């Protein structure tokens with residue numbers, strides 16, 4: 001098959017339009033080479049030599065949509081990413097929530113969970129807290145639009161940089177909650193059992209059950225334009241209990257856009273009073 005030419009501006013615009021339509025992600029021109037690099041192997045495996053043929057395939061063939069979505073998302077993550085957030089959850093949020101809600105189950109949503117490191121970090125934090133507070137109960141729902149990373153997450157198997165960094169920073173937790181397997185580590189069944197993974201598109205409303213007390217929506221809003229950020233935040237808000245907290249990523253500030261949230265402290269937001 002001949003070498004593929006660079007994506008031309010029209011092809012890039014068509015692909016960026018499909019990315020926006022199906023994920024909400026705003027892909028700007030400087031991502032052209034990145035997009036090219038991600039799509040090429042897929043096009044080769046489909047035997048397609050021209051970008052316009054691939055664009056047609058995505059438009060016409062519903063079965064190509066999910067592989068396309070999986071290719072265009074960026075799934076960087078880490079165990080206990082942004083330590084200040086985990087300090088806040090351990091020292092402030094969990095004790096205060098338990099004191100205010102004895103006998104209840106804390107419902108947590110990791111809303112752009114990627115390969116699951118965030119959800120398992122939450123599961124370890126809650127399990128440790130539970131050892132010190134026997135009445136504490138929790139349930140973690142983790143979702144993403146990318147079915148490829150969700151499969152990794154459900155397996156709970158990590159190797160390479162993610163496992164190495166975690167092992168170096170929290171060897172105690174790795175020993176307690178993971179087992180060595182092959183080149184990497186796998187979460188023990190007890191840890192996997194407390195996290196439920198599922199597919200969810202953040203542009204759509206959450207319709208699956210009771211409201212959440214804590215939502216981790218970290219490092220995903222940065223990929224959206226402001227109108228999409230507002231839309232996502234309103235639908236996330238509808239899935240939250242009145243006293244719930246929302247946690248955003250380090251580079252995400254929502255103070256300039258119209259949302260139903262008030263800033264509480266760095267990374268932490270609460271539902272604005274009077275918002276139903």
Ligand SMILES: C[S@@+](CC[C@H](N)C(=O)[O-])C[C@H]1O[C@@H](n2cnc3c(N)ncnc32)[C@H](O)[C@@H]1O
Pocket residue numbers: 022023024025073074075076077078081111112113114115118143144145146149200201202203217218219220223249
């Ligand atoms: C950079 S990762 C963030 C992972 C984790 N929250 C963290 O902070 O480490 C962003 C994730 O958002 C997901 N994502 C992007 N657009 C989405 C959408 N419209 N709905 C649901 N998930 C989306 C991607 O698939 C990706 O796994």
